[in-house]
Amino acid sequence: MTPQIETDEHKALRAAVATLGAKYGRDYITRTIAEGRHPTELWQEAGKLGYLGVNLPEEHGGGGGGITELSIVLEELGAAGSPLLMLVVSPAICGTVIARFGTEDQKRAWLPGLSDGSLLMAFGITEPDAGSNSHRITTTARRDPDTGDWLLTGRKVFISGVDMADAVLIVGRTEDARTGRLKPCLFIVPTDAEGFRKHPIDMELQAAEKQFELTLDDVRLPADALVGDEDAGLLQLFAGLNPERIMTAAFAIGMGRYALSKAIEYARDRAVWKTPIGAHQAIAHPLAQAHIDLELARLMMQKAAQLYDAGDDAGAGEAANMAKYAAGEACVRAVDQAVHTLGGNGLTREFGLASLITAARVARIAPVSREMILNYVSHQTLGLPKSY
Numbered sequence: 001m002t003p004q005i006e007t008d009e010h011k012a013l014r015a016a017v018a019t020l021g022a023k024y025g026r027d028y029i030t031r032t033i034a035e036g037r038h039p040t041e042l043w044q045e046a047g048k049l050g051y052l053g054v055n056l057p058e059e060h061g062g063g064g065g066g067i068t069e070l071s072i073v074l075e076e077l078g079a080a081g082s083p084l085l086m087l088v089v090s091p092a093i094c095g096t097v098i099a100r101f102g103t104e105d106q107k108r109a110w111l112p113g114l115s116d117g118s119l120l121m122a123f124g125i126t127e128p129d130a131g132s133n134s135h136r137i138t139t140t141a142r143r144d145p146d147t148g149d150w151l152l153t154g155r156k157v158f159i160s161g162v163d164m165a166d167a168v169l170i171v172g173r174t175e176d177a178r179t180g181r182l183k184p185c186l187f188i189v190p191t192d193a194e195g196f197r198k199h200p201i202d203m204e205l206q207a208a209e210k211q212f213e214l215t216l217d218d219v220r221l222p223a224d225a226l227v228g229d230e231d232a233g234l235l236q237l238f239a240g241l242n243p244e245r246i247m248t249a250a251f252a253i254g255m256g257r258y259a260l261s262k263a264i265e266y267a268r269d270r271a272v273w274k275t276p277i278g279a280h281q282a283i284a285h286p287l288a289q290a291h292i293d294l295e296l297a298r299l300m301m302q303k304a305a306q307l308y309d310a311g312d313d314a315g316a317g318e319a320a321n322m323a324k325y326a327a328g329e330a331c332v333r334a335v336d337q338a339v340h341t342l343g344g345n346g347l348t349r350e351f352g353l354a355s356l357i358t359a360a361r362v363a364r365i366a367p368v369s370r371e372m373i374l375n376y377v378s379h380q381t382l383g384l385p386k387s388y
């Protein structure tokens with residue numbers, strides 16, 4: 001049997017999602033942004049077709065697949081110019097954490113809706129004073145001794161899609177674990193809860209999904225708002241963070257492929273001397289390099305997804321970091337080269353590539369920055385000492 005990186009089912013999924021992507025495409029996203037709307041039609045159609053919950057358990061309305069399948073969905077939508085950023089968050093982080101660690105009630109309440117797209121969840125870990133050092137987060141949960149309710153107080157920044165979300169999965173810490181290494185607790189916080197406020201951050205990004213600063217002021221939550229075990233901490237959190245990294249890689253590879261396809265199209269046709277500009281190696285070779293970099297990043301993403309889906313959380317951690325790094329860098333370079341290939345047109349609204357310069361940088365900084373991944377590999381993989 002010929003070894004396959006992707007099964008026939010995966011190839012069929014790719015093709016089917018690419019067809020959906022082509023139906024919407026970049027124009028749809030551009031229109032959605034201009035009208036200040038959410039990409040609701042695409043989200044709902046993807047939900048109806050089973051793509052949003054392809055990684056979630058079948059008994060709760062999902063497709064029974066894994067992050068391998070969900071990353072294919074996001075990559076192909078991105079390659080068509082119509083990525084859905086909230087796929088990184090809603091089914092990949094929140095869906096995974098609830099499916100793996102939630103109670104039966106939580107699974108019943110959220111998973112069918114996350115799968116068909118009727119419910120959407122955002123994810124909040126980043127805080128203004130902690131940034132990349134999530135051990136410093138101070139969002140704190142304390143128990144009301146009379147009712148057993150949780151009271152959650154804190155601030156979060158850069159939280160994506162809160163205006164689209166029914167709830168945010170908030171990473172906090174319990175009062176008795178307020179200092180020292182992070183012992184995170186995950187809470188489902190409805191976006192209409194009293195004391196929960198969101199404020200949009202004025203980003204330079206042209207994207208259908210917005211980022212928010214959140215203030216939680218003694219937000220009262222029932223005891224069952226806690227997902228999983230108060231003491232299982234980091235294990236549960238990383239069950240969601242590894243999929244997030246793999247999905248960010250898919251997001252970056254999709255965007256890189258989209259930009260590259262536009263540049264190739266242009267380079268084939270545009271002739272200012274005797275031949276199309278694509279015949280000049282100064283144009284062709286960097287595009288070929290960008291293609292190779294994106295393919296390599298995809299291989300690492302596939303490895304990370306397969307390890308994760310096979311239950312190897314530790315192995316997936318290293319591979320997911322490396323895949324996110326490789327894909328972020330490949331995306332930034334592919335977009336840069338694509339814009340350059342179009343000459344002046346690379347900077348026009350009509351061709352729509354210039355805004356991707358900013359968008360591509362997201363994959364370099366979030367959810368974990370290039371430098372923090374290099375730190376991880378330096379310390380965890382290479383065994384080098386730490387400077388911080």
Ligand SMILES: Cc1cc2nc3c(=O)[nH]c(=O)nc-3n(C[C@H](O)[C@H](O)[C@H](O)COP(=O)(O)OP(=O)(O)OC[C@H]3O[C@@H](n4cnc5c(N)ncnc54)[C@H](O)[C@@H]3O)c2cc1C
Pocket residue numbers: 089122123124125126130131132133157158159160161205211362365366367368369370371372375388
């Ligand atoms: C578009 C967008 C969407 C986002 N969506 C979400 C979301 O939905 N939910 C969420 O929780 N967060 C979200 N984030 C936040 C994102 O995860 C953070 O921006 C990211 O983790 C970096 O944190 P920071 O911005 O505080 O940067 P900082 O931590 O302040 O880092 C600033 C710079 O210093 C470098 N640096 C920091 N420490 C070190 C070190 N030890 N060694 C070397 N270099 C270092 C970093 O690499 C970076 O270049 C989003 C961010 C963006 C831009």
